[in-house]
Amino acid sequence: MKKKSSVSVWLLPIITGLIFVACWYSLRLWFHVSEWLLPMPHEIIATMVKEHSRLLAAAGYTAWGALGGFLLAAMTGFLISLLLGRSLPLRRSLYPWLLVLQMTPVIVLTPIIVMWPLIGPGLPGIITITWLISFFPIVVNTTQGLLSTDMNHVALFRMCHASRWQEMIYLRVPAAMPFYLAGLRIAATLAPIGAIFGEYMVGNSGGGSGGLGYLVYSYNTQIKIPALFATGLTSCLLGFVFVAAVSLLNWAVLHKWHDSFEREDH
Amino acid sequence: MASLNPIVKFSAVSKRYGDGPVVLADLNLELAPGEFVSFIGPSGCGKSTVLKLVAGLNPTTQGQVSVAGTTPRQARDRQAFIFQDATLLPWLTTQHNVELPLKLRGDPVAARVAQAREMLSLVGLDQVRDYYPRQLSGGMKMRASLARALTLAPQLLLLDEPFGALDEMTRFRLNEELLALRTKTPFSALFVTHSVAEAVFLSNRIIVMAANPGRFHAEVSVEFPYPRQAELRELPGFLAKVTEVTRLLHLVEGASRA
Numbered sequence: 001m002k003k004k005s006s007v008s009v010w011l012l013p014i015i016t017g018l019i020f021v022a023c024w025y026s027l028r029l030w031f032h033v034s035e036w037l038l039p040m041p042h043e044i045i046a047t048m049v050k051e052h053s054r055l056l057a058a059a060g061y062t063a064w065g066a067l068g069g070f071l072l073a074a075m076t077g078f079l080i081s082l083l084l085g086r087s088l089p090l091r092r093s094l095y096p097w098l099l100v101l102q103m104t105p106v107i108v109l110t111p112i113i114v115m116w117p118l119i120g121p122g123l124p125g126i127i128t129i130t131w132l133i134s135f136f137p138i139v140v141n142t143t144q145g146l147l148s149t150d151m152n153h154v155a156l157f158r159m160c161h162a163s164r165w166q167e168m169i170y171l172r173v174p175a176a177m178p179f180y181l182a183g184l185r186i187a188a189t190l191a192p193i194g195a196i197f198g199e200y201m202v203g204n205s206g207g208g209s210g211g212l213g214y215l216v217y218s219y220n221t222q223i224k225i226p227a228l229f230a231t232g233l234t235s236c237l238l239g240f241v242f243v244a245a246v247s248l249l250n251w252a253v254l255h256k257w258h259d260s261f262e263r264e265d266h
Numbered sequence: 267m268a269s270l271n272p273i274v275k276f277s278a279v280s281k282r283y284g285d286g287p288v289v290l291a292d293l294n295l296e297l298a299p300g301e302f303v304s305f306i307g308p309s310g311c312g313k314s315t316v317l318k319l320v321a322g323l324n325p326t327t328q329g330q331v332s333v334a335g336t337t338p339r340q341a342r343d344r345q346a347f348i349f350q351d352a353t354l355l356p357w358l359t360t361q362h363n364v365e366l367p368l369k370l371r372g373d374p375v376a377a378r379v380a381q382a383r384e385m386l387s388l389v390g391l392d393q394v395r396d397y398y399p400r401q402l403s404g405g406m407k408m409r410a411s412l413a414r415a416l417t418l419a420p421q422l423l424l425l426d427e428p429f430g431a432l433d434e435m436t437r438f439r440l441n442e443e444l445l446a447l448r449t450k451t452p453f454s455a456l457f458v459t460h461s462v463a464e465a466v467f468l469s470n471r472i473i474v475m476a477a478n479p480g481r482f483h484a485e486v487s488v489e490f491p492y493p494r495q496a497e498l499r500e501l502p503g504f505l506a507k508v509t510e511v512t513r514l515l516h517l518v519e520g521a522s523r524a
Contacts, residue, residue: 152353155323159347160370160418170370174357257357257398 039226044233047226054215055234062211063238065123065195069130070242073187076131077138078180084139085146085172086164102136106194110201121202126211129198134190138183145179146172178258181250188242196235212238271335272296273422273454274320279329281315289315291479293329297454299421304457304465304472306511308519312480313458317424320456321347334421343371345422346415350430352407354399354414361386361395364414371418378417385413388450389443405436412444416451423455430460441467442496449493462515466507467499474511476518484514 021041027033028040039047048055080098084091106129113128114121149172157167199213212235219227255261274297281290290312297303305313318324319331322338333341346367354363364385368378386395389409399407408428415423429437441464448455459465465472469488476483488507490498498504 150353152349152351153355155321155347156349156353157370158323159321159342159345160367161342162370166370170366171355174355177357257400259356259400262400 036223036225039229043226044229048230048233051227051230055212055230058210058212058215058231059234059238062192062195062199062213062235063241065126065198065211066130066191066238066242068123068127069194070134070187070191072127072131073135073138073191074184077135077183077187078142080135080139081142081146081176081180082168082173084143085176086168091143098136098139101132106132106197107201110198114202125202126195126198129201130191130194133194133197134187137186137190138180141183141186142176142180145176148179149175177253178260181246181253184246185243185250188246189239192235192239192242271299272332273299273301273334274456275330275332276319277330277332279319279326279331281312281319281324281327288479290319291481293482295473295482297456299454300452301471302448302455302457302469304459304469305475306459306462306465306472306515307475307480307483308477308515309460310480311475311477313475314426315480317347317426317456317458320422321345321424323347341422343418344420345424346418346420348411348415348423348425348428350427352399352404352411354402354407354410356399359396359398360391360402360410363399363410364417367414367418381417382413385417386410388416388447389413404432405440408432408440409443412447416447416453419451420453423453425455425457427458427460429464437461437464438496438499442494444468445492445494462508462511463499466504466511467494472511474514474518476521483518486511486514 024038024041027038028035080094084094109132110125110129113119114125119125119128153171153175154167157171162170195211196213196216199211200217201213212231215231216228219231251261274295276293276295279290279293280288282288293316295303305316307313315324319326320333320338322333322342331338334344354360355366358366361379361382364382365378368381373381383392383395386392389412391406391409391413394402394406399410402410411428429440432440445468455468457465457468466488470492472486472488473482474484474486475481486507490504
């Protein structure tokens with residue numbers, strides 16, 4: 001039974017993917033959608049092969065921006081959550097402003113950030129934009145986790161004379177781990193998007209170059225549609241690498257004890 | 267003559283939460299060292315609250331609770347609380363769970379490892395030291411919880427329906443084990459339960475509580491000598507005691523419903 005389900009894990013998405021590609025081809029072959037609007041999948045692959053050195057270099061550059069922003073978000077998100085989880089007054093005074101920061105469209109902030117001293121265009125600017133986009137879900141999830149500790153566990157710690165610091169380190173933080181990792185997982189999907197968006201904007205203002213976002217800008221101005229599709233596919237692959245890395249981390253931290261990894265053999 | 271001083275003393279204790287109804291009214295009780303007292307009563311009679319007052323997890327509204335001659339909070343290191351569920355930390359192995367109170371107290375690693383191992387073998391869990399809680403059965407979890415509570419060698423154990431979720435056979439076995447543990451590491455106990463048979467088997471005194479407001483309705487002493495064995499449950503005297511307490515309980519439940 002277990003074998004069967006693991007086969008379907010692979011088989012079902014492949015089947016839906018094939019159906020999708022078939023629809024794509026039929027749009028071109030039967031409904032005569034024009035070539036420049038919708039290049040055929042094999043043309044996109046061919047472009048990817050042809051442009052592979054540019055795409056690969058760009059993906060590598062973007063990966064640094066995304067990784068930098070993601071790690072910064074993972075660290076600051078955790079620290080901000082510790083502050084928010086520690087005291088109610090702090091939570092009340094900070095949370096609305098975090099919301100304000102999150103509600104302000106990044107597209108408005110980007111030109112401002114790029115002009116700031118010490119940040120500016122280039123990698124620091126891109127990292128800042130990525131951070132802005134990806135830290136919020138980490139904060140929301142982790143704070144929720146820190147506050148959702150089992151009340152009996154808290155009572156147990158109180159009975160043991162645990163200090164607030166001990167309660168944080170040995171109880172609240174581990175209990176919040178599944179929440180933190182869920183936040184990281186959302187952030188992992190957002191970070192490459194943030195970096196590409198940042199590069200696109202920075203490329204616009206004439207500073208940055210080299211990333212996938214800049215490639216989008218440059219292919220767009222040259223109306224190289226298959227190359228744009230190829231860039232999209234490359235971005236998607238980069239996103240998968242991030243999500244896979246976080247899933248691996250999630251497994252490493254939780255699989256021994258958390259119910260979401262409950263095995264059937266006991 | 268310190269041993270004659272009560273380990274727990276309730277003097278005219280009342281409890282209400284905020285402006286809510288009175289949860290507990292005018293409780294008076296003295297628990298001598300070495301006693302095992304059970305509280306039984308209809309749900310909502312405040313049995314668990316009684317334990318929380320002793321643990322210092324809740325303050326009293328009126329009157330005084332003293333533990334070992336001092337306040338409940340100051341006496342915390344002399345008591346341990348066992349909750350309805352085992353409250354093991356799911357991310358720690360059984361061994362590390364049992365070490366936790368010692369770790370929080372700041373004991374050196376070697377000492378706490380040894381102490382936890384000893385407690386685990388006392389409750390018969392040597393084989394599963396490295397298992398995580400989710401790999402343990404309900405009975406094993408409770409044994410681990412007992413081991414954790416006893417690592418600090420408390421004078422007083424507070425047990426809030428600890429075996430309520432277990433099947434009857436496991437519950438009987440754990441009742442016997444709990445009494446056996448008391449011969450190795452002596453402690454006084456306050457025990458909340460819904461099971462009359464459990465209360466009779468374990469305690470030397472049973473307090474039947476009534477609800478609305480929660481109060482001590484009647485007290486039954488159970489004179490079977492310790493150590494008690496499983497066979498006690500088959501004696502006519504045991505069954506008579508169970509009947510006596512059950513009657514009192516029915517009386518109280520009828521009255522609080524009216």
